Amino acid sequence: MQTENWIEIEHEFYLQTAKRLPVILDHGEGTKVWDTDGKEYLDFVGGIAVTSLGHAHPVIVEALTRQAKKLITTSNYYYTVPQLKLAKLLCEVSGMDKVFFCNSGAEAVEGLIKLARKWGKEKRDGAYEIIVAENAFHGRTLATVTASANERYRAPFTPLVEGFPRVPFNDVAAIKAATTGKTVAVLLEPLQGEGGVNVPDDDYLPAVRRWCDEAGILLLLDEVQTGAGRTGKVFCYQHYDIEPDAVAVAKALAGGVPIGAFLAKDSAALLTPGEHGTTFGGNALACEVGYEVLKYMLDNDLPGQVTKRGAYLERRLLSLADRQPMVTEVRGKGLIWAIELDHPASEEIVARCLKEGLLVNAVKPTALRFVPPFTVSEAELGQAVDIVERVLGEMPEEK
Numbered sequence: 561m562q563t564e565n566w567i568e569i570e571h572e573f574y575l576q577t578a579k580r581l582p583v584i585l586d587h588g589e590g591t592k593v594w595d596t597d598g599k600e601y602l603d604f605v606g607g608i609a610v611t612s613l614g615h616a617h618p619v620i621v622e623a624l625t626r627q628a629k630k631l632i633t634t635s636n637y638y639y640t641v642p643q644l645k646l647a648k649l650l651c652e653v654s655g656m657d658k659v660f661f662c663n664s665g666a667e668a669v670e671g672l673i674k675l676a677r678k679w680g681k682e683k684r685d686g687a688y689e690i691i692v693a694e695n696a697f698h699g700r701t702l703a704t705v706t707a708s709a710n711e712r713y714r715a716p717f718t719p720l721v722e723g724f725p726r727v728p729f730n731d732v733a734a735i736k737a738a739t740t741g742k743t744v745a746v747l748l749e750p751l752q753g754e755g756g757v758n759v760p761d762d763d764y765l766p767a768v769r770r771w772c773d774e775a776g777i778l779l780l781l782d783e784v785q786t787g788a789g790r791t792g793k794v795f796c797y798q799h800y801d802i803e804p805d806a807v808a809v810a811k812a813l814a815g816g817v818p819i820g821a822f823l824a825k826d827s828a829a830l831l832t833p834g835e836h837g838t839t840f841g842g843n844a845l846a847c848e849v850g851y852e853v854l855k856y857m858l859d860n861d862l863p864g865q866v867t868k869r870g871a872y873l874e875r876r877l878l879s880l881a882d883r884q885p886m887v888t889e890v891r892g893k894g895l896i897w898a899i900e901l902d903h904p905a906s907e908e909i910v911a912r913c914l915k916e917g918l919l920v921n922a923v924k925p926t927a928l929r930f931v932p933p934f935t936v937s938e939a940e941l942g943q944a945v946d947i948v949e950r951v952l953g954e955m956p957e958e959k
């Protein structure tokens with residue numbers, strides 16, 4: 561069937577919530593994907609910061625096929641080895657004590673919220689408010705969309721969930737000022753992904769940690785986008801020598817197979833049997849893949865490679881910014897980067913990059929985001945920046 565026919569079918573049968581680009585992706589390998597017409601693209605979107613080992617990585621393919629033939633899911637009425645070996649490894653690498661597996665980022669953050677509310681009932685006199693940040697993104701469930709900042713994502717669904725006061729990001733004084741007897745926790749992304757790749761000052765998270773200790777409230781980190789290696793450490797908080805009380809992780813964890821998890825210190829993990837649950841979460845298939853991906857990442861020092869490749873990408877983007885006045889800022893860490901533009905042109909640039917064989921995403925109207933796989937080569941990083949430079953050079957003058 562022709563591309564146009566599939567696009568018509570999408571319009572007719574799929575709930576119109578996604579603004580899609582006019583391309584049907586068919587298969588991938590490493591950093592590359594191909595569409596149904598056989599055209600090749602460099603994939604710097606990677607399922608939105610998901611495909612940590614690139615497409616069709618043999619470790620993932622092998623774990624998926626082996627486990628699918630053996631056992632896909634059992635429910636959590638029973639023990640399975642894949643779930644438990646991933647639980648142990650994740651706790652060891654995160655410094656947390658307990659884990660709960662789910663299927664997505666939003667579910668993982670929802671778990672953090674429920675964990676904090678339970679803790680507030682038992683340890684802080686029923687406190688339930690969770691301080692969140694401007695430009696935050698935490699997911700699309702009712703509670704996580706409330707915790708998120710984007711008004712467009714929230715307005716159609718009022719009344720929202722109560723108890724999420726908002727403060728500017730990267731401003732510890734604002735958190736202090738917003739803390740009251742009702743406050744149970746602070747919930748932050750260590751580096752804001754969907755908000756535009758906003759990297760806080762180095763002393764921000766340590767200062768927030770100190771404040772949470774002083775005030776007797778929990779520090780919850782949403783590492784759905786930054787966790788599992790993306791910033792050059794397994795968890796982004798490890799750059800700052802701190803630990804949260806609980807953390808959410810998802811996207812990169814199983815390299816593309818849907819999985820989410822929240823982890824907590826024993827002191828915060830007060831949920832008891834029956835208080836939380838899931839049908840698919842912790843299934844043997846996703847956990848086996850998650851285990852193999854994480855083990856491969858650790859055995860091959862992929863976080864180290866992310867740091868090296870990230871430094872190269874940063875250099876290339878900075879030198880692009882030197883030559884191209886439209887680029888006003890370059891920001892990121894590890895292998896999550898954005899360039900800020902001097903006017904809202906990112907959607908047009910994304911469409912032009914697509915034609916040139918590069919998938920990138922318009923994280924804001926004025927910013928482009930790059931989240932390649934951890935296995936990306938220097939040559940591929942260079943090619944991607946070359947395409948962006950060519951496209952920027954051909955953009956019409958701003959009127």
Ligand SMILES: Cc1ncc(COP(=O)(O)O)c(C=O)c1O
Nearest residue numbers: 664665666697698699753784785
């Ligand atoms: C920081 C953060 N939290 C939560 C989510 C929600 O994850 P999901 O789309 O898997 O529900 C995202 C997704 O982009 C995210 O970046």
